[in-house]
Structures are given as structure tokens and as C-alpha cells.
Amino acid sequence: MATSTIDGTVEEAVLRRRRPKMSVYDRILFRLDDGSTRTWAKAVVMNDVADLLTPGTRGRFYTFSAIDHRGISGVRTDDGREAFGFGRVNEYAGLGVFISMTLLVILQMSLLDGVSVWALVLAVLGLPLFLLYRQTRLDAEKAFKADAGFRPAARAA
Amino acid sequence: MTTYVYRDAAGLAETARWALYADSLVCAAAVAIALVQGPWALLYGDLAAAFGIVQLVTAVGSLILFLLWFYRANANVRAMGADGLTGSPGLSVAWFFIPIVFLFMPFVVMRDTWKASASPRDWQGQPTAPLIGFWWAAMLATHLAASFSFRLWLSGDYDVVEAVGVLDLISNGAGILANLLSVALMMRIQRLQVSPAHLSETFR
Numbered sequence: 001m002a003t004s005t006i007d008g009t010v011e012e013a014v015l016r017r018r019r020p021k022m023s024v025y026d027r028i029l030f031r032l033d034d035g036s037t038r039t040w041a042k043a044v045v046m047n048d049v050a051d052l053l054t055p056g057t058r059g060r061f062y063t064f065s066a067i068d069h070r071g072i073s074g075v076r077t078d079d080g081r082e083a084f085g086f087g088r089v090n091e092y093a094g095l096g097v098f099i100s101m102t103l104l105v106i107l108q109m110s111l112l113d114g115v116s117v118w119a120l121v122l123a124v125l126g127l128p129l130f131l132l133y134r135q136t137r138l139d140a141e142k143a144f145k146a147d148a149g150f151r152p153a154a155r156a157a
Numbered sequence: 158m159t160t161y162v163y164r165d166a167a168g169l170a171e172t173a174r175w176a177l178y179a180d181s182l183v184c185a186a187a188v189a190i191a192l193v194q195g196p197w198a199l200l201y202g203d204l205a206a207a208f209g210i211v212q213l214v215t216a217v218g219s220l221i222l223f224l225l226w227f228y229r230a231n232a233n234v235r236a237m238g239a240d241g242l243t244g245s246p247g248l249s250v251a252w253f254f255i256p257i258v259f260l261f262m263p264f265v266v267m268r269d270t271w272k273a274s275a276s277p278r279d280w281q282g283q284p285t286a287p288l289i290g291f292w293w294a295a296m297l298a299t300h301l302a303a304s305f306s307f308r309l310w311l312s313g314d315y316d317v318v319e320a321v322g323v324l325d326l327i328s329n330g331a332g333i334l335a336n337l338l339s340v341a342l343m344m345r346i347q348r349l350q351v352s353p354a355h356l357s358e359t360f361r
Contacts (some may be wrong), residue, residue, distance in 0.1 A: 020258070027282065039282030065243060125257060
């Protein structure tokens with residue numbers, strides 16, 4: 001849906017929970033070079049990226065949003081470290097819903113001579129959900145790769 | 158990347174406001190008729206057909222105008238520099254009509270539009286206004302009650318007239334509240350979008 005970048009310094013990163021592969025932040029507050037702030041709320045971050053999101057980290061942060069799901073997909077710091085990660089749980093969930101509900105509709109049509117409206121609606125919603133998250137992931141990967149070799153300017157002394 | 162241009166939505170908001178007031182009046186009349194003459198009056202009475210058409214026209218008309226305003230308000234916050242918003246202005250309106258998703262996404266996009274109007278460049282750090290929750294609860298009550306009432310009425314069973322009447326009463330009562338909250342929401346967002354503080358933040 002939407003990817004963008006933030007150039008600045010992590011001022012605050014309030015972790016809500018950390019799981020084996022990903023972390024969820026209540027908010028991540030960035031201080032931009034012009035002194036203004038930018039908040040990324042309820043952010044989902046893969047742990048490779050989350051490990052670099054400590055207060056004081058300066059660099060370029062790659063953000064994404066899809067439906068009501070937001071996060072940081074990548075980071076390049078001014079000291080040369082970089083990480084990228086994008087969870088695929090929602091993408092797989094959309095595909096799973098689409099396939100299982102389509103199969104259910106086919107079974108109902110062939111065996112029961114009737115179709116559940118809920119199964120039909122979920123089958124119709126599952127496909128765009130899958131495509132939406134897939135496209136967001138591809139956009140995020142593309143944005144990160146497009147900046148390959150980029151090194152954010154170090155903080156002025 | 159799409160570029161959005163800020164366009165004043167005051168005229169649209171004003172038109173939508175009067176349309177919502179008109180729909181509220183029609184809802185209030187429906188409540189009064191149902192309470193005075195009973196649930197039969199609006200289903201099988203002499204005025205039933207004409208009143209039904211008037212109610213349909215005001216409800217659909219006010220919804221269209223409200224969504225036209227919402228499209229513009231959502232496009233405006235993007236023009237004011239808000240990024241990371243869900244989808245596009247068109248999709249923000251489309252959520253109102255997509256099955257299942259319409260139960261929660263209109264709340265999400267309205268909440269984000271409010272926050273982005275308050276502070277376009279750092280909208281995610283803004284608190285959620287309670288008014289949006291009340292507005293969405295009233296909208297859901299209105300549409301769910303109307304939907305159940307319509308399904309019951311389609312059954313054509315005379316035994317359910319009482320239940321249809323009660324559901325219509327709930328739908329119309331909640332409709333008045335939803336319309337008034339829509340007006341409050343619209344006017345607040347309008348004020349936020351044109352306030353000098355935010356315009357200076359936008360165009361600094």
C-alpha cells in the first residue's frame with residue numbers, strides 16, 4: 001500500500017512485546033534533522049531490524065503501512081549497519097483464507113447444493129488481502145534495494 | 158507516488174451538514190409516527206410508500222454528500238504532508254461498502270484522518286478522539302438495526318411486525334444520533350484542517 005522513508009534519529013522506542021521473530025512497539029519516535037518529530041505507532045518490526053532501533057540510532061528508516069498494519073521494514077545507520085525484514089504472516093493468512101474458503105464453497109456447491117454467504121465473502125476478501133500484503137512486501141524490498149550502498153550522513157559534531 | 162492537492166472542503170461540508178440535518182428530521186418524524194400510530198403505520202399505512210421514498214432519498218443523499226466530503230478531507234491531509242495513511246482517499250470511502258471490513262475500517266480511516274488533520278507531519282503520535290468511537294458505534298447501530306429490520310420485513314410474516322417496528326425505532330433513533338455526531342466530526346476536522354497553526358505546519 002504505502003512505503004516511505006524517515007531520515008533521522010531514534011529518540012524513543014517503546015516496546016510492547018517481543019516474540020521470537022518480531023517485535024511490536026507502542027511507538028517509535030524519530031527526531032528529524034529539522035528538529036521536528038515523526039511517530040510510528042503500533043509498529044511491527046522484524047527482530048533483525050528491531051535490534052538496531054535503539055535510542056540514539058541515526059540513519060534512514062524504511063516504513064510501510066497496509067490496512068491498519070504499520071511497521072519498519074528496514075534501516076541503514078550512519079555507522080554502516082543495515083537490516084531488512086518483512087513479516088509474511090498476514091500475506092499467508094490472506095492466501096490461506098482464500099484457498100480454504102474457495103474449497104469450502106466448491107464443496108458446498110457440489111455436495112450440499114447451497115453456498116454459505118460468509119464463506120463466499122471471506123473467499124472474495126482473502127485474495128485482495130493476500131495481494132495487498134504481497135505488493136506491500138515487494139514495494140518495501142524494492143525501496144530498500146534501490147538505496148543499496150546509501151550511507152546516511154553522520155551527525156554533525 | 159501520487160501527489161495530492163489541498164482543496165478547501167468547506168462548501169462540501171456545509172452542504173453535507175444540511176443534508177444530515179434533513180435526514181435527522183426525517184428520522185425524527187419516523188420515530189414520532191411509530192410511537193404515536195404504532196409500527197404498522199410506517200409499514201402498511203397510507204403514508205408508508207411516500208415516507209419510505211423520502212427516507213431513502215435523504216439517507217442516501219446525506220451519505221453520498223458525507224462521503225464526498227470525507228474523500229476530500231482525506232485527500233487534503235495527504236496534501237498537507239501526512240504519510241503512512243491507509244490506501245488512498247478512494248479506498249477510504251470504499252471501505253464503507255466492503256462486507257465484513259465495513260465493520261471496522263471506516264472507524265480506522267476516520268480516526269487517522271482526524272489525527273492527520275490535527276498534526277499532518279506527526280499524526281501517529283496524536284491521541285484518538287472519543288467522539289470518533291461514539292460516531293462509529295451510532296453508525297453501526299443504525300445500519301445493523303436497519304439491516305435486520307429489512308431482512309425480517311422481507312420474510313413477509315405478520316408476526317414479526319412488532320419486532321420490525323422496534324428495530325426501525327432503534328435504527329431511526331440511532332440514525333439521528335449518528336447524523337449529529339457526523340456533523341460534529343465533520344466540523345471539527347474542517348476546523349483542524351484550516352486552522353492557522355496547522356496551515357503553517359503544512360506549508361513551512
